[in-house]
Structure formats: C-alpha cells, structure tokens
Amino acid sequence: MAPTPLRFLLDFISPYAYLAWTRLPALAARHGRTVEPVPVLLAGVLNATGNIGPAEVVPKRAYIFKQTFRIAHDLGVPFAPPPTHPFNPLLALRVTAAVEDVEARRRLVSALYASAWGGGKGAESTEAVRAAIQAAGLDAQALLAAAQTQEVKDRVRRNTEAAVAAGAFGVPTCLADGELFFGVDSLGHLEQFLRGEDPLTPADVERWRTLPASASRH
Numbered sequence: 001m002a003p004t005p006l007r008f009l010l011d012f013i014s015p016y017a018y019l020a021w022t023r024l025p026a027l028a029a030r031h032g033r034t035v036e037p038v039p040v041l042l043a044g045v046l047n048a049t050g051n052i053g054p055a056e057v058v059p060k061r062a063y064i065f066k067q068t069f070r071i072a073h074d075l076g077v078p079f080a081p082p083p084t085h086p087f088n089p090l091l092a093l094r095v096t097a098a099v100e101d102v103e104a105r106r107r108l109v110s111a112l113y114a115s116a117w118g119g120g121k122g123a124e125s126t127e128a129v130r131a132a133i134q135a136a137g138l139d140a141q142a143l144l145a146a147a148q149t150q151e152v153k154d155r156v157r158r159n160t161e162a163a164v165a166a167g168a169f170g171v172p173t174c175l176a177d178g179e180l181f182f183g184v185d186s187l188g189h190l191e192q193f194l195r196g197e198d199p200l201t202p203a204d205v206e207r208w209r210t211l212p213a214s215a216s217r218h
Helices: 015-030 042-049 058-075 090-097 102-117 126-135 140-146 150-165 184-194 202-209
Strands: 006-010 035-039 173-176 179-182
Touching (some): 006 015, 015 035, 015 058, 015 102, 015 184, 035 150, 042 150, 090 102, 090 126, 090 140, 102 126, 126 140, 173 184, 179 184
Parallel strands (some): 006 035
Antiparallel strands (some): 006 173
C-alpha cells in the first residue's frame, strides 16, 4: 500500500507558505511520500478560529518581510514581495482547486508562487494568474473559466472548512498521518516525524491538553 500523501494547506498570500513549498516536495521524496497541495482561504481559517493575519499587525507586518527575506536567503530561493500585500488570492486559489491532476496542480502551485513571491507580477490579477497557468503548461482559458463556476468556488470553501476541522489555524500547514505541522520552521519536526523520531509522546500531549489555566486576558 502506497504511503499517504502529505497534505499541504496553502494560500498564496503567505510568504511563509511559499518558502515551505520550496522545501516540502524534496523533503517528502526523501521519505517516499508525495505532496498534495490543498488551496484554502487563509481569511476563512482566521475568521473561523478568531485569529487575525500577521500582516494586520503593523509592527509584525514590517518584521515579516525582514524574516522571510532572511529565510529565503538562507534557502537560496528567489524572494521579492508581490505588487500589493495583503492581496486577494481567491482567483489563484480557485484555479488551483480546479486542477484535478495532483502533479499538474503541483506545477501550477510552483508557478503561482514564483509569480507571487519569486519576483513575478503577483498572483491577484487575471493577467498574472493566466501567465502562471501558461508557465505551468496548463490550459489558461479552461481554468480561468472553471474558477468562475460554483463547483470550484465551493471546493475552496470546503477545503477551508476541512482545514479548520483538522485543527488548522493558519498557513502553511502540513498534515501527515493525522499530525499537524504549522509554519516553515516546523519542517524539521515534520522530517523527524516521518523518520519515526518524534520526541513528543501521547502522554506529553494529554498533560498539556488537561493543564488548567490560572489567568486570562479577558
């Protein structure tokens, strides 16, 4: 029986998700896994979990660019901000959700991330998204038309609801054999998990789950 694919929950709005994507396919391959990219709407995840986006906190927005620039430098990958940020990622998410073939979807994700964060023209306008689709070797006219259908719009919504149900609270999130790993900085922990070397035990998790609180901000 083939190993279960790693499910990568992504939104093109996140530079951290871009950086994680540059590493994840190779990481998965080292452990005989594949990656299934799952487009979700970060805003929907944040709304459902009572959270706000990092870029909505002014000092954090400034820090995010510095940190992600440094991470990209360490990884040796191209990095430049999109034309605007935050931007509306819905069209990019929907064309991604419209691609049934997982390998083709991976190519499209790479092309859209290159356009959004790798020095391209972004991933918001129809023109930029069309160019990314073509760069991935896919039918831009068909995918742009599919993105306007209720079926594909509902697919992104269901992906987002399923992500929240699985415990996701942001992106990038990787689901591996029922375990959740959040953030580009969790990829090392994901690799430990895939090697069967996760130091965390069920007893550790249960102790934290049942730990009482003695203070609250509210």
